Amino acid sequence: MVRTAEDPQEPVTRPGLAVTYEGEGVPFFEKVLPLVDSVEVTPDSVAESRGGGAVLNGTAMANIETVSSKVKVLVHGVGLSIGSHEGYSEQYINLLDQFVSQVSVHWHSEHLGYTMVDNENLGTMLALPKTQEVFDMLCKRVSEIQDRYDLPFLLENVVHILPDYQGDYSEAEFLNALVEKTGCGLLLDVYNLECDAHNHGFDIDRFLSELDYNNVREIHVACGVEHKGFLLDIHSRRLRDSTIGLARRVVDSAEGAVEVVTYELVSEAIPVLGYELIADELERLREALL
Amino acid sequence: MDLTSHQRKLLGLIKSTYEGSNDEDPYIRKITRSTNLEVIREIAAWWRALNIERYCVLTTSLLKRWGIFESAIEEFAINQDTSRFIERLGTQFLEEMGRHENHLISCVARFELALIRVKGGDTRKYVIEWQHDPNVVLDNLLRGAALGEAIGIGNGHYRTIVSNEEPGLFRVVKFER
Numbered sequence: 326m327v328r329t330a331e332d333p334q335e336p337v338t339r340p341g342l343a344v345t346y347e348g349e350g351v352p353f354f355e356k357v358l359p360l361v362d363s364v365e366v367t368p369d370s371v372a373e374s375r376g377g378g379a380v381l382n383g384t385a386m387a388n389i390e391t392v393s394s395k396v397k398v399l400v401h402g403v404g405l406s407i408g409s410h411e412g413y414s415e416q417y418i419n420l421l422d423q424f425v426s427q428v429s430v431h432w433h434s435e436h437l438g439y440t441m442v443d444n445e446n447l448g449t450m451l452a453l454p455k456t457q458e459v460f461d462m463l464c465k466r467v468s469e470i471q472d473r474y475d476l477p478f479l480l481e482n483v484v485h486i487l488p489d490y491q492g493d494y495s496e497a498e499f500l501n502a503l504v505e506k507t508g509c510g511l512l513l514d515v516y517n518l519e520c521d522a523h524n525h526g527f528d529i530d531r532f533l534s535e536l537d538y539n540n541v542r543e544i545h546v547a548c549g550v551e552h553k554g555f556l557l558d559i560h561s562r563r564l565r566d567s568t569i570g571l572a573r574r575v576v577d578s579a580e581g582a583v584e585v586v587t588y589e590l591v592s593e594a595i596p597v598l599g600y601e602l603i604a605d606e607l608e609r610l611r612e613a614l615l
Numbered sequence: 616m617d618l619t620s621h622q623r624k625l626l627g628l629i630k631s632t633y634e635g636s637n638d639e640d641p642y643i644r645k646i647t648r649s650t651n652l653e654v655i656r657e658i659a660a661w662w663r664a665l666n667i668e669r670y671c672v673l674t675t676s677l678l679k680r681w682g683i684f685e686s687a688i689e690e691f692a693i694n695q696d697t698s699r700f701i702e703r704l705g706t707q708f709l710e711e712m713g714r715h716e717n718h719l720i721s722c723v724a725r726f727e728l729a730l731i732r733v734k735g736g737d738t739r740k741y742v743i744e745w746q747h748d749p750n751v752v753l754d755n756l757l758r759g760a761a762l763g764e765a766i767g768i769g770n771g772h773y774r775t776i777v778s779n780e781e782p783g784l785f786r787v788v789k790f791e792r
Contacts, residue, residue, distance in 0.1 A: 369699070374700035442622045551652055553653070
């Protein structure tokens with residue numbers, strides 16, 4: 326978090342910047358690291374399958390340890406599958422155990438969705454129905470995770486490609502209630518909101534007017550591709566002005582609650598975009614948010 | 616609908632193992648023939664194909680050359696609980712292709728899996744019998760060249776021996792029956 330003092334009487338707290346990091350070496354250190362206050366690491370992306378289990382890749386972890394001496398490390402999981410009816414992934418928990426034993430982590434987060442059903446991989450991530458049954462299940466699981474790790478835990482809104490299932494809560498009500506009941510934080514992906522608006526006519530203004538901003542500690546910005554009329558969360562592009570504008574709006578409304586804004590990318594996009602362009606995007610983001 | 620039924624039905628729809636058009640739940644019926652479901656299936660297939668292409672270079676190259684990569688991936692995804700880890704997913708795919716009825720696909724997949732295992736420290740020796748000259752097949756696959764006449768009709772007798780005791784990890788032996 327960065328403090329600015331446009332008005333010395335009332336210092337304004339602005340968020341720091343972060344970017345996805347998957348254990349890359351020198352070019353990342355030289356071109357991107359100086360521009361960020363934190364890096365966001367997905368343990369699943371720096372893990373490999375070995376002997377029926379998953380272990381962290383030694384080279385990537387060595388680089389992450391080096392980076393952790395310069396900036397904060399945020400963990401952003403993909404594989405927890407917190408919403409699977411049969412239970413969340415013990416394999417991911419094992420990975421997270423390994424990760425936090427090696428690197429000092431500022432907080433960890435996960436998607437409010439599921440990737441597994443009956444321990445079978447869906448191959449994608451789906452949003453959860455916002456029913457009372459799901460709410461009660463999530464509260465219990467969030468508490469278990471909070472008890473296991475002495476770290477703040479944040480949950481993120483996911484993109485809906487399938488239409489929303491008629492539940493007992495609106496999107497914002499569900500997030501507000503989860504936060505209130507468990508004390509977890511929120512990671513608000515503003516690009517996912519834009520996808521939902523594009524794909525299903527989701528009302529972003531209404532959502533933001535209902536959302537309790539006090540626990541939005543992180544924002545994700547990204548840009549994906551359009552396919553068959555759907556805006557997808559395959560994070561591989563330069564940011565759209567509208568996404569940065571939405572991030573700015575949330576930062577302003579949250580009045581200091583947002584600590585980090587993260588530019589999210591899939592690893593496949595990094596060689597395509599290149600570090601120069603990623604650095605340009607981070608500069609653009611900093612200019613717009615500070 | 617409870618969460619368990621909801622998720623199991625969606626899994627079945629995504630894997631095309633559940634026909635939801637007569638389901639009692641209007642949501643499932645609505646999803647069944649939707650473009651949304653099509654897109655979800657395509658995203659899952661895209662990620663799977665991307666990882667398999669990265670891990671199984673030779674086998675992918677052969678299947679693509681013959682225009683059957685997409686259908687092979689699709690069939691593989693329906694029949695298997697595919698792993699989200701590239702090493703496990705790639706191994707699963709090569710094991711399945713190793714059982715392919717086409718002899719050349721089976722040979723290339725078994726050879727590639729053996730090579731990956733040996734490179735990863737496996738100390739076993741793998742022997743694969745080929746009807747085509749492996750040197751020509753592998754060279755053409757790696758160069759992206761056509762496989763047509765160059766590989767012959769496949770009535771030869773060759774072995775690839777894959778082991779960390781071989782210089783370059785493998786050698787090709789021609790033999791007579």
